[in-house]
Amino acid sequence: MRLSLVTFLTAAVQLAWGHYTFPDLIVNGTAAPDWQFVRITENHYSNGPVTDVKSQAIRCYELDSSSASQTQTATVVAGSTIGFKADNTMGHPGYFSAYLSPASPAANSPNAGLGKTWFKIWEWAPKWTASTGLIFDSENINQFTFTVPKSTPNGQYLVRGEQIALHAAGSANGAQFYVGCAQINVVGGGNGSPGPTTSFPGAYSGTEPGILINIYNLPAGYSGYTSPGPAVWRG
Ligand SMILES: *[C@@H]1O[C@H](CO)[C@@H](O)[C@H](O)[C@H]1NC(C)=O
Numbered sequence: 001m002r003l004s005l006v007t008f009l010t011a012a013v014q015l016a017w018g019h020y021t022f023p024d025l026i027v028n029g030t031a032a033p034d035w036q037f038v039r040i041t042e043n044h045y046s047n048g049p050v051t052d053v054k055s056q057a058i059r060c061y062e063l064d065s066s067s068a069s070q071t072q073t074a075t076v077v078a079g080s081t082i083g084f085k086a087d088n089t090m091g092h093p094g095y096f097s098a099y100l101s102p103a104s105p106a107a108n109s110p111n112a113g114l115g116k117t118w119f120k121i122w123e124w125a126p127k128w129t130a131s132t133g134l135i136f137d138s139e140n141i142n143q144f145t146f147t148v149p150k151s152t153p154n155g156q157y158l159v160r161g162e163q164i165a166l167h168a169a170g171s172a173n174g175a176q177f178y179v180g181c182a183q184i185n186v187v188g189g190g191n192g193s194p195g196p197t198t199s200f201p202g203a204y205s206g207t208e209p210g211i212l213i214n215i216y217n218l219p220a221g222y223s224g225y226t227s228p229g230p231a232v233w234r235g
């Protein structure tokens with residue numbers, strides 16, 4: 001795929017002004033106030049991304065250890081649609097996903113989300129064809145929503161929303177991870193066995209073909225986007 005001047009300039013502009021956070025949990029069709037249910041993130045002012053997949057920040061990107069206790073926990077009915085609303089148009093092309101982790105001892109505990117507890121419940125990957133290259137239907141959205149599987153067991157969880165922005169992902173540590181974790185209490189759930197599970201950090205090495213990738217100059221023989229992280233649990 002040829003690198004057009006417009007593509008190049010667009011990517012350059014987005015490097016400077018494209019950043020965002022996910023301060024609002026969307027639940028019952030409404031976006032909650034900023035940071036009511038989403039743990040306030042370190043980039044709440046700068047909007048800058050996480051770029052080190054091995055850092056603790058890749059999990060929830062909290063501002064500090066009090067972020068958990070200062071955040072409320074939203075009641076969410078299993079099978080309903082929830083999501084995250086960004087503070088900004090999400091102008092970077094990328095891969096979206098959402099994960100849940102059973103929260104022990106509670107969703108507002110700083111220790112929730114440690115260990116190999118996270119399972120993926122949703123993803124939005126770019127499409128690809130040989131003639132078009134990668135197509136990012138999700139580019140320039142303001143929010144993303146997904147369903148909590150109906151068979152998710154009742155209890156408190158962290159829900160982690162993520163976009164892996166890929167406009168500068170052609171070199172190591174170039175992908176930009178936009179992350180936020182909301183605190184939820186799932187009711188009306190079922191007897192599902194969620195998995196496979198992973199940890200943050202741990203889920204990513206940084207060299208996956210879905211993370212270390214020049215989207216403007218795909219490798220010869222490229223045949224489509226490969227999602228990083230575990231398979232989606234559909235309940
Ligand atoms: C969403 O709706 C359910 C069912 O009416 C309710 O129990 C729950 O408190 C609501 N959650 C929020 C965060 O408003």
Ligand SMILES: [Cu+2]
Pocket residue numbers: 014015017018019020049092176
């Ligand atoms: Cu950015």
